[in-house]
Amino acid sequence: MKVVVIPGDGIGKEVMDATMLILNELDLGLQYEFYEAGDQALQKYGKALPDETLEACRRNSVVLFGAAGESAADVIVRLRQELETYANVRPARALRGVKCLYPGLDLVVVRENTECLYKGFEFELEDSAVAIRVITRKASERIARFAFELAKKEGRKKVTALHKANVMKKTCGIFREACRKVARDYSGIEFNEYYIDAACMFLVMNPYRFDVIVTTNMFGDIVSDLTAGLVGGLGIAPSANIGDKYAIFEPVHGAAFDIAGKGIANPTAMILTACMMLQHLGYTEEAKKVKKALEETIASGKTTPDLGGNLKTKYFANEVLKKLKEAP
Ligand code: NAI
Ligand code: MG
Numbered sequence: 001m002k003v004v005v006i007p008g009d010g011i012g013k014e015v016m017d018a019t020m021l022i023l024n025e026l027d028l029g030l031q032y033e034f035y036e037a038g039d040q041a042l043q044k045y046g047k048a049l050p051d052e053t054l055e056a057c058r059r060n061s062v063v064l065f066g067a068a069g070e071s072a073a074d075v076i077v078r079l080r081q082e083l084e085t086y087a088n089v090r091p092a093r094a095l096r097g098v099k100c101l102y103p104g105l106d107l108v109v110v111r112e113n114t115e116c117l118y119k120g121f122e123f124e125l126e127d128s129a130v131a132i133r134v135i136t137r138k139a140s141e142r143i144a145r146f147a148f149e150l151a152k153k154e155g156r157k158k159v160t161a162l163h164k165a166n167v168m169k170k171t172c173g174i175f176r177e178a179c180r181k182v183a184r185d186y187s188g189i190e191f192n193e194y195y196i197d198a199a200c201m202f203l204v205m206n207p208y209r210f211d212v213i214v215t216t217n218m219f220g221d222i223v224s225d226l227t228a229g230l231v232g233g234l235g236i237a238p239s240a241n242i243g244d245k246y247a248i249f250e251p252v253h254g255a256a257f258d259i260a261g262k263g264i265a266n267p268t269a270m271i272l273t274a275c276m277m278l279q280h281l282g283y284t285e286e287a288k289k290v291k292k293a294l295e296e297t298i299a300s301g302k303t304t305p306d307l308g309g310n311l312k313t314k315y316f317a318n319e320v321l322k323k324l325k326e327a328p
Pocket of ligand 2: 221222225252
């Protein structure tokens with residue numbers, strides 16, 4: 001089985017190096033093929049997502065992605081649409097040992113990944129610009145069903161839809177109706193909804209009231225950085241883009257140019273992202289082992305600067321590797 005690996009820009013490369021160290025140790029018989037995309041690819045080839053990279057993604061079914069920079073819209077947002085990975089799953093789980101705002105928090109954001117304002121329909125009209133928000137019944141029902149199925153599979157109790165149907169009556173209206181309709185098929189799972197603005201306040205004041213959140217593309221983008229912040233930040237926030245045929249695994253964070261090149265990025269988000277990939281491929285035990293090694297390393301006080309420690313990316317990854325090797 002081949003995995004298409006795209007390290008990308010900035011810390012994307014650094015956290016991918018660290019993650020490959022762990023993946024190679026597992027010796028799963030997966031083949032990793034490396035491809036370019038992002039700002040650097042744009043400079044080199046005139047295309048942020050070179051044809052060769054897109055074709056490799058299309059030929060295979062699993063992509064492991066680091067981060068793109070300013071060209072993110074033409075790379076990862078485009079890839080999600082091209083490969084119809086319609087569900088973006090972003091767990092926010094407080095890891096053992098991480099000092100964070102909400103210890104024990106464990107929620108998951110399910111973000112619609114193919115439409116909304118991120119469709120990219122933007123036009124200039126003399127001195128103004130217009131963006132078109134596309135929300136379809138089909139994609140809304142599909143993502144709502146995905147969220148409920150995920151809740152069922154993971155034994156979660158509640159699904160909360162976030163929207164702004166009081167103002168965006170048509171687009172959010174369709175999304176709200178779709179969620180309500182799908183909710184009727186899942187009597188064992190509680191369903192409720194909030195307007196997105198109030199939800200942000202609730203998330204900061206008491207996030208424990210949430211379990212599975214389902215929302216549209218742009219709200220999901222924003223709210224998943226917020227939920228990452230509740231449990232320790234972007235350095236530990238993984239994600240998976242799931243479709244019927246393809247899956248792309250990428251951390252929530254971007255190229256982090258403010259720290260790129262310093263060797264201090266936290267690779268935990270990328271390593272946890274790789275764990276989501278392993279789980280998806282059926283390597284459940286291996287994923288568990290890696291997660292355990294990560295948590296033990298962090299709990300022992302060995303962390304990167306974003307979590308208050310002083311380890312560099314490579315040294316932290318080596319500590320995780322050591323724990324992994326020690327594991328039975
Ligand atoms: P960002 O997610 O790259 O970084 C936000 C903040 O979190 C920064 O202060 C950064 O240092 C910190 N951070 C992120 N990941 C970290 C890690 N692993 N360890 C420690 N600290 C971490 O978002 P920002 O700064 O808004 O964007 C930077 C570039 O990345 C932009 O060019 C943007 O377009 C791109 N981007 C790409 C994404 C993608 O490829 N999926 C997603 C978000 C942004
Ligand atoms: Mg984002």
